Amino acid sequence: MAADTTTGTAAGTGTGAGPDDGALLRARGLVRRYPAGRAGLRRRSVSAVDGVDLDLRAGEVLGVVGESGCGKSTLARMLVGLERPDAGTLAYRGTDVTRMRRAEHAVMRRGVQMVFQDPYASLDPRMTVEQVVAEPLAAARTGTRADRRRRAGELLELVGLSAGMLGRYPHQFSGGQRQRIGIARGLALEPSVLVCDEPVSALDVSVQAQVVNLLGRLRDELGLAVVFIAHDLSVVRHVADRVAVMYLGRVAEVGGADRVFDAPAHPYTRALLSASPSVDRAQRGRLGRREVLRGEPPSPADPPSGCRFRTRCALAVDRCAHEQPLLRLAAGDDPARTVACHRAEEVLTG
Amino acid sequence: MTSPVHGSAGSHAAGTRTDDATATSSPRTGAPVLEVEDLRVEFRSRGPVVNAVNGVSYAIAPGETMAILGESGCGKSVSAQAIMGILDVPPAHITGAIRFEGRDMLQMGAEDQRKIRGPGVSMIFQDALSALNPVYSVGDQIGEMFRAHRGTSKKEAKDRAVELMDRVRIPAARQRVDDYPHQFSGGMRQRVMIAMALALDPKVLIADEPTTALDVTVQAQVMDLLKDLQRDTGMGLILITHDLGVVNEVADRVAVMYAGKVVETGTIDDVFTRPAHPYTRGLMSSIPVLDGKGQRLNPIVGAPPSLARIPPGCSFHPRCPMARRGDGGRPDCTSDVPPLREVAAGRRAACHYSEELLHG
Numbered sequence: 001m002a003a004d005t006t007t008g009t010a011a012g013t014g015t016g017a018g019p020d021d022g023a024l025l026r027a028r029g030l031v032r033r034y035p036a037g038r039a040g041l042r043r044r045s046v047s048a049v050d051g052v053d054l055d056l057r058a059g060e061v062l063g064v065v066g067e068s069g070c071g072k073s074t075l076a077r078m079l080v081g082l083e084r085p086d087a088g089t090l091a092y093r094g095t096d097v098t099r100m101r102r103a104e105h106a107v108m109r110r111g112v113q114m115v116f117q118d119p120y121a122s123l124d125p126r127m128t129v130e131q132v133v134a135e136p137l138a139a140a141r142t143g144t145r146a147d148r149r150r151r152a153g154e155l156l157e158l159v160g161l162s163a164g165m166l167g168r169y170p171h172q173f174s175g176g177q178r179q180r181i182g183i184a185r186g187l188a189l190e191p192s193v194l195v196c197d198e199p200v201s202a203l204d205v206s207v208q209a210q211v212v213n214l215l216g217r218l219r220d221e222l223g224l225a226v227v228f229i230a231h232d233l234s235v236v237r238h239v240a241d242r243v244a245v246m247y248l249g250r251v252a253e254v255g256g257a258d259r260v261f262d263a264p265a266h267p268y269t270r271a272l273l274s275a276s277p278s279v280d281r282a283q284r285g286r287l288g289r290r291e292v293l294r295g296e297p298p299s300p301a302d303p304p305s306g307c308r309f310r311t312r313c314a315l316a317v318d319r320c321a322h323e324q325p326l327l328r329l330a331a332g333d334d335p336a337r338t339v340a341c342h343r344a345e346e347v348l349t350g
Numbered sequence: 351m352t353s354p355v356h357g358s359a360g361s362h363a364a365g366t367r368t369d370d371a372t373a374t375s376s377p378r379t380g381a382p383v384l385e386v387e388d389l390r391v392e393f394r395s396r397g398p399v400v401n402a403v404n405g406v407s408y409a410i411a412p413g414e415t416m417a418i419l420g421e422s423g424c425g426k427s428v429s430a431q432a433i434m435g436i437l438d439v440p441p442a443h444i445t446g447a448i449r450f451e452g453r454d455m456l457q458m459g460a461e462d463q464r465k466i467r468g469p470g471v472s473m474i475f476q477d478a479l480s481a482l483n484p485v486y487s488v489g490d491q492i493g494e495m496f497r498a499h500r501g502t503s504k505k506e507a508k509d510r511a512v513e514l515m516d517r518v519r520i521p522a523a524r525q526r527v528d529d530y531p532h533q534f535s536g537g538m539r540q541r542v543m544i545a546m547a548l549a550l551d552p553k554v555l556i557a558d559e560p561t562t563a564l565d566v567t568v569q570a571q572v573m574d575l576l577k578d579l580q581r582d583t584g585m586g587l588i589l590i591t592h593d594l595g596v597v598n599e600v601a602d603r604v605a606v607m608y609a610g611k612v613v614e615t616g617t618i619d620d621v622f623t624r625p626a627h628p629y630t631r632g633l634m635s636s637i638p639v640l641d642g643k644g645q646r647l648n649p650i651v652g653a654p655p656s657l658a659r660i661p662p663g664c665s666f667h668p669r670c671p672m673a674r675r676g677d678g679g680r681p682d683c684t685s686d687v688p689p690l691r692e693v694a695a696g697r698r699a700a701c702h703y704s705e706e707l708l709h710g
Contacts, residue, residue, distance in 0.1 A: 067565035069534075123625050174653035181362045204421040205592055206669075209636040209649030231565065234595075236648070238638035275570040277595030281622050287574070287599050296535050 005093075024057040024193055025079060025112065027086035032074050033173025036301050047300045048074040050249035051088070056193060061219055061226045063240030063257060065233055065272070069300055071249040072229045077196045079227060081115040085091060110140065113191040117198035123170040128179055129156070130166040136188040155184040159214060176207035180214065187218070195227040200235060212239055233276050237261050237325035242336075245269045248300055248308040251327060253344075265330050265339040265348050266289075268309050280293050307342070315343045382409035384433070384471060384554045389430050389446035391425070393541070398658040402428040404610035405446070407690075410554060410586040415577075417589045419633075420607035421654050426590045429607075430556045434473050435463055451553075458572050468499050469550040476559035478539035482531040486532040488515070488542045491529035495549035513543040517574060537568035540577065548579060551651040561596065573600055579659035592639055598622060604629050609655055609665035612690055616697030624707050628670045664688050664701070672703055 030052045032043040039239055049071040056062050056079075058300055064072045077083040077091065081097065090097050093107045100108075113136075114251040116122035133152040133213030137143065143151070159180040170178055179199060186194050196215065216239060221276045228234050236243060237257055244254040245266060252266040264270040267327055274290035298304055309326050310316040319342055330344035341347065363697040391403040394490055399505060400568055403425040410416050420426045431437050432444050433455075448455045450466050458466075471555060475481040492514055493507030508527060515523035518541040518699065520534075547555055557576065558565040561569035579601060590595060597618065606616040606627065614627040625631040632650035642673050652669045655661055676682030680703035693704040700705070 067567065114573060126643065154494075176653055191359060192491070204654060205594070206421060206636050206650040207526035207653055208548075209638075212638070213647055233566075234638045271567060275566045277566075277593070277599045278639070279594040279598050279599065279622070279634065280639060281619060284598055287570050292571075296537050345434055 011105065022058055023091075024056040024058055024093060025054075026091040026094075026225075027052055027054040027075075027079070027088065028090075029053065030085045030090060031087035031313055032071075032078060032083060032218075033086050035293065044301065045247050047303070048300060049085075050250075050303075052246075052251055053230060054251065054254065056225050056227060058192065058225055059219065059223045060241045061215075061228055063236035063243040064227060064229045064246060065231065065236050065243060066246035067231060067272075067297060068133075068250075069248070069297055071300075072199050072246050075246070076114065076195050076227065076229050078110050079193075080195050081108055082114070097119040108190045111191050112193040112195060112215065113186040113189060113197050115179070115182050115186045115194060115196040118202050119175055119182055120202070122182055123178055125170055128166065128171075129168050129170070129173075132170070132181060133166075133184045135186060136185060140189060142189075152184075153186055156181075158187065159217075160210075169208070170251070174189045174207070175203050176210055179203060179211050183211075183214065183218070187222075193227065193342045194224045194231070196233070198231045199228070203228060203230065207233065215239060233261070233273060245272070248297060248303055248307060251340060253337065253339040253341070254327065255334065255339075259337050262349060265333060265344045266309075266339065266341045266348055267313050267315050267343075270311075270347060296335050309341075315341075315346065317343070366425050374489070382411050383451060384588075385409040385447070385449040385622065386429065386433065387447040387449070389429055389432060389448065390444070391428050391437065392443045395442055396439040400612055401660060402656045402657050403432065404660070406610070406612050407606070408604075408605050408612065408615065410588055411551065411582045413580065413602055414584055415580065415587040415589060415602050415618045417591060417601035417604040418607060419591060419594065419604055421592055422658060424607040425657070426607050427558050427611040430473065430588065430590055433471060433556065434467060448678070468495065470552060470554065471554045471556065472547040472550070473556040473558060474540070474543045474547045474560050476562050478536065478543045478563075479531060482539060483545055484531055485530045487530055490533070491520065492542065492545050492549060495546055499550055510549070511545070514549055517543070517548070517579070518542075518545045520545075535563055535568075537572060540564065540572055542552055544572075544579070548583070550586055551583060555580075556588045556590065558590045562593065563590070567702055568597070576600075594622075594633060606633075609660050611659060611665065611700060612698075613617040613666065613701070614697070614699040615690075616694075620694070620697050624708060626693050626697060626704040627666075628672050628707065629666050629703045630705065632669070632671075662687075672701075672706070674703075 002004050011062045011197050030049055031047060033047050034047040036044045038044060049216045052075060064075065077233045078085050085098055090098050092111060097108045099276055130149060130152050133155050135149045137151060151165055156163050156165060161177060161180055173181065200211050203211060212235060213224060219226055228236060228239055240257045240343060242255060243257045245252045245268065246267050251267045253260060262271060262275065266272060271291045274282040277287055278322040295312055304311045307320040310320040325342050327338040327340045330339055333348060353443060379582050387407045389403055389406045393400040393402060406429050408416065418426045433448050444456060450470050455463050455466060477489050478538055478549045489508050489511040490510035496502035496507040496510050512523045512527050520526060534542060561572050564572060573596065576587065590602060597636060601618045604618050605612045608629050614621060614630050619631060625634060635648040637649060638647060650669050655665060661668050664683045672681040675684060688700045688702045690698050690700040693699045694708060
């Protein structure tokens with residue numbers, strides 16, 4: 001786990017520590033809106049991500065969890081520069097990349113790479129594995145063709161495949177192998193950050209663990225920082241040093257993985273954890289005892305005022321409808337965790 | 351296709367039969383309502399024959415929940431589709447027996463089969479959006495069950511649709527009965543499909559990955575609903591899933607499938623606490639435990655085989671840490687097919703060396 005230096009959050013703004021704590025990526029107030037038709041003459045829009053603050057430190061695995069529509073994939077696409085935020089800043093190694101020109105973007109592109117969810121859709125079926133893996137090198141005009149070929153072979157070995165497979169096509173590989181190829185491509189430019197959007201959720205259970213172990217090994221061997229986005233809480237707990245829980249475009253809480261999972265401070269995290277079925281026989285029946293969430297997530301096109309979770313929250317009070325809770329340090333809590341709930345202290349004690 | 355078992359002494363007669371199905375310790379086991387015996391499904395088209403289901407047997411009693419657990423391509427969905435008669439024949443080639451209340455559906459004419467599907471056995475699917483017709487209101491689609499099977503009038507069918515939507519806890523059913531599938535959320539669409547499946551009070555409901563496309567909080571609601579409905583109606587529930595957590599929560603018994611075969615069956619307590627097949631054990635140790643941390647996962651090596659190229663012998667042997675060549679007359683995992691056999695009271699496994707797993 002990276003050196004934890006976010007004690008500055010005690011200020012109550014939740015914006016993290018000072019500028020020199022070694023955050024590779026620093027998001028502040030990130031917003032991404034999509035057009036959503038019209039209401040009368042007014043154009044409407046949906047805020048898929050609505051003011052997200054997040055730090056990624058060197059060498060850490062940051063898990064991002066939440067249910068569908070919470071904005072985690074949109075966040076991922078902004079972190080790698082595939083989408084521009086409509087508001088807020090994103091700094092890579094201290095440089096705000098949201099204000100960069102196109103050419104300058106190349107710096108961040110090299111440093112931050114992405115692994116996609118679906119290993120079937122994300123590899124071009126007409127390209128050989130060599131072309132797939134060496135494509136980022138060719139695009140960056142790195143080395144000669146022979147150099148790139150050698151490098152592609154090394155990358156395949158790094159992810160547990162063999163260099164002898166370079167001439168094959170994606171359809172000749174299983175889902176797990178394809179995801180390894182996607183990871184090898186992501187590593188081609190020797191990034192410091194790998195953003196993985198649901199990297200194992202399209203894989204079979206017996207294969208998921210192979211890819212999870214691979215990502216853990218790469219983090220250890222290459223000192224990679226990883227953003228691991230998933231809806232599967234048990235996988236995230238397994239791989240992440242820190243976890244951010246998202247709900248409807250905002251961060252509900254963020255902190256050390258053990259702290260968040262063992263003692264959730266946000267009612268949503270608590271409900272999410274209690275609704276996740278366990279494979280442990282001793283835990284059977286826990287769903288019957290779970291904290292039942294009312295209804296379903298509201299539409300991001302028409303989010304509730306104040307706290308966006310309040311319509312499903314058992315603890316909601318008047319204040320929650322009027323005042324948006326900001327990420328803050330709850331009284332008596334671990335200073336490395338911040339939570340966006342007016343009643344976090346009650347969640348923690350009860 | 352052997353003796354009909356309907357009306358026999360129920361589970362205690364199972365000793366005379368070859369399938370794995372009925373000899374269980376489930377307290378609710380009466381005479382099975384649905385039995386599948388030595389079911390085989392091959393797909394013959396261009397290219398190699400695909401053996402999607404290779405001799406699967408199971409049975410389900412009223413009120414019982416049986417999980418069919420397996421990864422993609424293990425044949426778990428195809429076996430259910432064979433029961434529902436929704437495979438195109440050809441290219442599918444189906445053999446074996448599917449007995450509903452003792453009568454083999456594979457020996458029946460199409461019209462007799464149709465009378466079972468719906469009131470006897472019905473099914474819900476993973477993807478409710480593509481299973482529902484986008485151009486008909488949900489009320490029309492639920493009501494169609496009554497009109498097609500019972501000749502109910504249009505108006506009455508709509509009233510019954512509203513009742514069913516209430517029953518599956520769709521809020522404001524009366525107001526929403528004329529809405530279309532796209533106007534519902536994923537969880538609500540799944541409820542619409544459950545309402546359709548329950549319209550004719552089936553004795554068995556087959557749920558094929560019913561919650562896989564749903565978020566965990568919604569998944570928990572849908573599983574609650576299915577269990578409550580089962581309690582009210584006494585139907586048997588066949589839950590097809592890859593999710594060990596869901597199986598752990600809701601199943602009484604489980605059949606684990608691999609490469610088109612059942613490799614292990616038993617009560618959920620037995621199978622989850624002491625797996626008798628190395629595949630089951632491998633699955634269990636592939637899963638991170640939510641409450642535990644830092645433990646290294648022990649994945650199964652390799653990937654499930656293509657059903658067009660199933661390995662000889664035990665189909666799991668290329669991935670199995672226990673696989674061995676026979677010596678001294680012992681079975682050879684690479685060539686001897688392990689039969690599904692009783693390895694302990696009430697449980698069966700298809701592994702030559704189950705006893706080693708069970709007893710140390």
